[in-house]
Amino acid sequence: MQAIVMTGVGGPEVLVVRDVDEPTPQPGEVLIRVEAVPVLYPETMLRSGMYPTPTPTPTVFGTQAVGVVTAVAGDVDPEWKGHRVLVARNDFGSYAEWMCAPAESAVRIPDGLASDAAAAVAMSGSVALALLEAAALTGTETVLIEAAATGIGGYLTQLAARSGAAHIIATAGGAAKTERARELGAHTVVDHRDPDWPRHLGERLENATVDVVFDSIGGESAAAVLDLMTPLRGRMLGYGWLAGAPAQVTTMDLIMRGLTFTGCSGPRWLAGVAAKRAAALELAAAGDLTVLIDSVLPLADAAEAHRRVDERATFGTIVLRPATA
Secondary structure (H helix, E strand, C coil): CEEEEECCCCCHHHEEEEECCCCCCCCCEEEEEEEEEEECHHHHHHHHCCCCCCCCCCEECCCEEEEEEEEECCCCCHHHCCCEEEEECCCCCCCECEEEEEHHHCEECCCCCCHHHHHHHHHHHHHHHHHHHHHCCCCCCEEEECCCCCHHHHHHHHHHHHHCCCEEEEEECCHHHHHHHHHHCCCEEEECCCCCHHHHHHHHHCCCCECEEEECCCECHHHHHHCCECCCCCEEEECCCCCCCCECCCHHHHHCCCCEEEECCCHHHHHHHHCCHHHHHHHHHCCCCCCCEEEEEEHHHHHHHHHHHHCCCCCCEEEEECCCC
16 A cells, blocks of 8 residues: 655655555554545654654654545454544554554544545544633633634634633734634734734733733743733643744743643543544534644645645645545
8 A cells, every 4th residue: 555654754755655465453543544644743743753653664644534444453343344533643653545544543523524524624623622621711701812823722713712712812823824813714814924013912901911821832932921811810822833842831930820731641631632532523524623724635735735834835634535435
């Protein structure tokens, strides 16, 4: 079968097309004929070496895929066969025409939701749902959603608008993404390509403050945002490192302002995100979430897809489609 093999840590060029053996389901696994593979931002960090790789290279890359179950291991319910599902692995194996994954990871795709759309919404939509639950919004807050035009931020903006947040402030990179954030429900948008964007946001807020910050940029800007937050009840949820490093805030920064910081990462967090996948798919199938797809490319163009993500040129998830789909 055709697959994309990660030959080592580095740029997109380490992802190469190769013919490999079709996998066989091991105990607890299902085998799917892959129809759609999302290119996920965390995967680019794994590829580049920012995160440690879960398995030695060379190896078939990728963590999630949508497809039809064609076989199951002997200890797995045969009723899975024939169902269209989303599956995920903690290691790699999804950038391929066929993929094995734990049956416990499988989530059935609702009727009426295309495989490309299911692949695009599953990860980012489930993270957004988990973040909103952790934030415990009441509908009265002013919220700040960073990188709100695409991916997790795009779904957060839609969901916050549906929840009736009093004021949704968004950041986005450039005029086109600024307009997209408004279309998704943001009331106020600032361009985070300007390194001084927190100060400009403060000028626009005047005497108002931000109750909840969904921080996906991290780095130094997070500390500057603290001064814009509501003392004693303001809360920041950190889940991304678009700046290349986590939020650079200290315990004293938080104590002196009466704020809280929740780190949204780690095994317990990821388990909660996984539990939201079915809900994200249902919302998309019902039309309550606009699925953000940048483009659909052949599986063989995985390296090009990673280049576009690295350049932050996308307006949603790039989905890879095997030739057999």
